[in-house]
Amino acid sequence: MVKGMNMKTLKFYTIVLSLAVASCTKDKTDYEAEIDTVVTEYDEFKEAVAIRSEGYDVSIEALNGAFYKGYNEIRLKITNSQTNEKADASAVTFLPIKTDAEGSKFSCPHLYDLVSRPDDSYFSGYSVFTDESSTNGSWELYISFTIAGRTYAVKQNVSVQEQANKNLNMTTFTGKDDEQYFIALVSPQRPKVGENELVAGIYKFNKPINPPSGDFPDLSQFSYTEVSGYTLQLDPRMPEPSMGNHSSPNNKDLTQQGDGLYHGLVNYTMTGNWTLNFIMLNQKGQILKGTVVPDDFTPGVEGVKSELHIDILF
Amino acid sequence: MKKLCITFFVLVLGMNAHAQHTHEQSDSTKRLEEVKITAIAKRKIETELKMAVSVDEFLASSDNISFIKRGAYAWEPLLNNMSTERSTITIDGMHIFGACTDKMDPVTSYVESNNLSAIDITSGQAGSLHGATVAGSIDLKRKSTPFGLEKNWSGAYQTGFEFNNNQFFNLGNLSYSSDRFVADGSMALRKAGNYYDGNNDEVNHSQYNKFNTSLGLAYKTSPLSSVRVDAIYDRAKDVGFPALPMDLWLSRAIITSASYKQLFEDGMWRVWDTKLYFNAVEHYMDDTKRPENLVHMDMPGWSTTYGLVSRANLKRGDYSAEIQLNAYDNLSIAEMTMYPQDRSNKTMFAYSWPWVTTRFAGLSVNNSWDFSAVSRLNFGGSLGWNYNYSKYVEFNRIFHPGTPREKSRLLPGLHASYQLNVHQFDFSVGTGYGHRAPSVSEGYGYYIYNSFDRYDYIGNPDLKNEISYEANASAGFRNERMGIEAKVNYFHIQNYIVGRILSLGSPMNYQSVGVKGYTSLNHARLFNVALNANYDMLQHLHWKGTLTYARATDDKNGNLPFIRPLSYQTSLHFMYGKFGIQTSLNGDFAQENYSPEYGEDPTPAYMVWNISADYTFNFTNFKAVLQVGAENLFNEYYSTYADWGNIPRMGRNMFTSLKINF
Ligand SMILES: [Cu+2]
Secondary structure: OOHHHHHHHHHHHHHHHHHHHHHHHHHHOOOOHHHHOOOOOOOOOOEEEEEOOOOOEEEEEEEOOOOOOOEEEEEEEEEOOOOEEOOOEEEEEEEEEEOOOOOEEEEOOOOOOOEEEHOOOEEEEEEEOOOOOEEEEEEEEEEEEEOOEEEEEEEEEOOEOOOOOOOEEEEEEEOOOOOEEEEEEEEEEOOOOEEEEEEEEEEEEEHHHHHHHHOOHHHHHHHEOOOOOOEEEHHHHHHHHHHHEOOOOOOOOEEEEEOOOOOEEEEEEEOOEEEEEEEOOOOOOOOOEEOOOOOOOOOOOOOOOOOOOEEEEE | HHHHHHHHHHHHHHHHOOOOOOOOOOOOOOOOHHHHHHHHHHHHOOOOOOOOHHHHHHHHOOOOOEEOOOOOOOOOEEEEOOOOOEEEEEEEEEOOOOOOOOOOOHHHHOOHHHEEEEEEEHHHHHHHHHHHOOEEEEEEEEEEOOOOOOOOOOEEEEEEEOOOOEEEEEEEEEEEEOOEEEEEEEEEEEOOOOOEOOOOEEEOOOEEEEEEEEEEEEEEEEEEEEEEEEEEEEEEEEEEOOOOOEEEEEEEEEEEEEEEEEOOOOOOOEEEEEEEEEEEEEEEOOOOOOOOOOOEEEEEEEEEEEEEEEEEEEEEOEEEEEEEEOOOOEEEEEEEEEEEOOOOOOOEEEEEEEEEEEEEEEEEEEEEEOOOOOOOEEEEEEEEEEEEEOOOOOHHHHOOOOOOEEEEEEEEEEEEEEEEEEEEEEEEEEEEEEOOOOOOHHHOOOOEEEOOEEEEEEOOOOOOOOEEEEEEEEEEOOOOEEEEEEEEEEEEEEEEEEEEEEOOOOOOOOOHHHHHHHEEEEEEEEEEEEEEEEEEOEEEEEEEEEEEEEEEEEEEEEEEOOOOOOEEEEEEEEEEOEEEEEEEEEEEEOOOOOOOHHOOOOOOEEEEEEEEEEEEEEEEOEEEEEEEEEEEEEEEEEEEEEOOHHOOOOOOOOEEEEEEEE
């Protein structure tokens, strides 16, 4: 008798419970999905272009097998076309050239002398494409390498695609020292709420002293370097009018680390549109570009930005 | 005979509303209906002035409860002038946590006056039976009809109308009692429009709409044991909060429990009562009815709690004890989704409670020893383990880099008091010591907008335990015609948790002016004093009065907010045959010790006069009471020190109600 009642009680209780649990009026936000689906992520190196030249295959790999506007890490492999084995190449160089509608030629920040990574059997470098390929301009890669004392030179048209991930945006500007600078975001590709390590490359165009001479390309016309010892002051904001130019605490300015890139910390307090406002200082601490963003909370108004900034989204 | 005597003794204790130890709860398993009914009658949920009161109005008649009011509904009860984080509020010992980051839903908003039998308020550490506390405990006791009543069916129906805000309410409850089976059911519906202040101006967004129903079933499994299942369902819809920048669209709570009770006929153990419980609260705010909001935001919240409470009563000779085991697991979730002005842009999302789990397990003991005919010693303590887990700790780490995802705390508590009864005088002195853990908002809250001081609040997972040192004393005199009692208590609270302006970060909410982070003050001090008196001037003319005063300062002798200034309540009750007339006066003196730092400004004095009359009549088997009255008869325009954003209180309110018992 006692047992029977307890069972009944239990049943009733179970029904009440399951009704209660199963009947939420509004669904909870799937936060992990919320921060997951927004960005296009580049996670795997694939062949972006293959060139065959005089018995050798040159393969250039990039993330997702394509070149995008902004920072592109590249891996170059050279194999013997006949044996399909890795060729013993050295002095590998890489030069991207853009030809615009008028026929003028430009380059973009890049690593000219690729770094050999014998353990991984590729040559490593990067290219910061400043534009996507269009009717106004096309990109060509000039590559040279030396095998057994002989130098080979190849060139190949490539397509540079629009940057689909706003977290890898870049900006080009002229500093107060009258030099042309480039800042390209490298990481994070997929920011999260909270603290993120922010990585960017800062490059400078080395103005040619003499007019072009000799055979094309004249390297002195297309020289870029990573700037060293600069500081990129960071002030992240949400420029959306409803957010009043909201900022976040505990951020860290970007400084150069061993990999030549600039590393800092950015905190995103919520998902949405963010602007990374920068002030770029040279080795002496002089401001080359950027303005201070006022601290005022300005709801209802599109947020003020530094003259040097990059918009991101997540 | 002996058994009956013991039970009678217990019931007498139960009747004393401020009894610090109700050793054996009024025992619903035995056949003691006559005595039991008296006990209930003494503690029924109504005030001197009004018989059909809300839970809030009933609580307000207690001298150590005050309220923060954000509108006409769901007032936040302050015990000893301390906010709800510092007290434990339970329903029959069950822990429930509101799902609103803005405190729109204190636990007291999930019950109704017609499913409660009493509210036990215990001040300070003596209230640690239900878990770690600083201010004390408020336990809402549900109705539970005894087995084997002569009358199988009993019930009540109340209806009424309040003219100021067009509040219409219907409350009904029905009980069935047989030797082996008991059922209690209740249903309540309240609907109110906007109220009007003392200048006859409408206070927009002050409407509410509440539905509450409860069911309890008990079965006697043996002469000395019973099982009981209970459920309360509460739904509030379209509730305005005039003092806040948003309203409530919907809030629902389901509160369930299953318990087993065993009585023992002889030996030291008397009662053992164990209950498993589950409750879930969902809360959805609505800011779309406020044109001043340029930003639309979704702010849903959820709170789910599983728990166990197991209590045993012991008695041997002059010594009795109550032991309680409390364990619960709560998950609190609150979200913010902000919509951009250009809706084609991406919405913005953050957690204001990033899936915070709180687990608590604690053992509490209250002992009482009658060591002479006139004196008694009460002493006890509790030891609790409190554990927090923040699933999306990245939100907390923005302001507190590297803070751990999990945190455990040990919460000890001790208390002792001595009571002396000499002739018509009684005295008591007591002391206490106890810890409490930060609340979910204090520990893990994230950009919770406080419209009182207009700051966004950030929790701090690394806060230290708040530690309370307490002393209390009382003295009273009572004879057949009059009684007078004075009570004082003093709290010295170490690591007192408050919000302090942060130099970091910037506001997130549209109306906000800055960011405050919860931090610990070195200490704070609170002092409460209450004076109660009653006098029967004639056989049918009764007077009652209460005077309270409180003072609270922080470690720099600055004032703490929401501290009640000198205030009074006084009432006269006259009965003539089947008629009764009540009148009462209540008010506060000017609030001089206000706290500008926490957004307060001085509040002038006010005085409100209320009056009501009732008529009792019988027809067939029914007993009915009809009441009419007016609150704030002179239509005074006022707001109190604890009215959020200085919203004005209700002006003159004529009310009428009818109650039928059978
Ligand atoms: Cu709310």
